[in-house]
Amino acid sequence: MRIDEQPRTRWPDPATFRHRRPDLRLGSSAHRLDRSGGVGADRLAVQHTVRTGTAEYTLLLNAPAWLGRRGVGEALRDAVAELRAIDLTYGPNRPESLVSRLRRGEISPESYAPLADLVDRCAAMRAATDGWFDAWAVPGGFDPGGLLGGWAVERAAARLRANGVYDYAVVTGADLVVRGHAPHGGPWRVAVHHPVERDRPPLVLEMTAGAVGTSGVTGRQGHVIDPHTGEPADQLVAATVVGPDLAVADAYATALYAAGPTGLAWFRGRSEYRALFAHRR
Template structure:
């Protein structure tokens, strides 16, 4: 299923896009960790790739020159520190994380406001997806993994905005958040490659704000379970959802991956979230 109703997003004819170099590609191999930076006019362009124990993130900043290299570096370090802190503090596979302690009944969600926010968001998405996204219907108890990566990216993006950077893109695998403009001064050009058919041209968008969440493209087979049966989901091989917030888009994509075509009923024409594709095997 394809849609072109998303605000601040514009589809581009791939034949035209061929002559424009994309700023971002989804569904391709991640680059090696590292950092590059350039100064052009009154902007500082920085690309930084960092890996945590659970994911690899790429941050592209188009920062105002008045921040200076030191200011941009501090903003970048703050955002990366947020990503690392969430990995350490909330990772469900870490025995001493807050999520693991919550599972064991050692703490309550209300003990830590960010943990309460995470639990509340999982509960909201369980309701929004008729139970197809259910962080409690997994082995071992509560596991927010279906939206934790998106939640981390959104919190890192908030750190960038607080530092004065309002033109950026943050990617994690086949997920992304963008805001503002790329270094060339125009909207971020995003090329989304088909999950299995590499001979098919990419789906192309220009975005100035929003998020894209995907389940199935880069994940392990069987990584999403049907919360009603506990068995690995096999209705689709990939599901992608676009909308304002990556944590929500991630959760919708995970639920759509599990539910299959029946999940398309969640997305009304007046919704802020829309499926870009739901691909069968």
């Protein structure tokens, strides 16, 4: 049975959370599958890590036993193939990628349906963030890097669902997507560590559907450009956003990192997205 795709996230009492180990940690060196709570006889818990040319991804699956190890293996291979294909086909640093060919005017976005989707998403996020996320305002021309990783994870996750796996987490750096339930049978327990104050207790989330996108925790300087000045953004140390879709959350985090506190206005009212951290320098 398919799970409800609407975002389901709640913030449990940290005092209660301390008595239960998290399934995942973001903003620390560890993201792991915790089997301490046990796995039911009707489930298969699998963890797999893959590195592409630009990123490392960890896939954590809580698959139904009826799929069998062969079926789970096929789901993993399909998802990993999607991640590798996106790196090869859309990576802006690859001269023959579709993004590079689009920059050079050799093709139009409509030449390939996924490319058109990627361009449309970038345009939508430029509008949603008052131009603070602008894939066209970076050196070299169109660069969807601010949401490309999240887009890749969402497409890989769709491949898992197409192969019968509806309970999973996919983690890359300080970003993740989760659906369904962890092997212990409850929601995925995610500890989100503060990007700077490492001694502060983590913000804890219990999630059955949703994503966490982060910009600025890698330690790189100047990796996000202020699209209005062309200079590296320098207002925040890091920005973290939670919401239904990782590509969107990633783009919001990138834009918030560039805009600084001004960007907090995007998350008021009826927005499905929420800023968890926007830490000033």
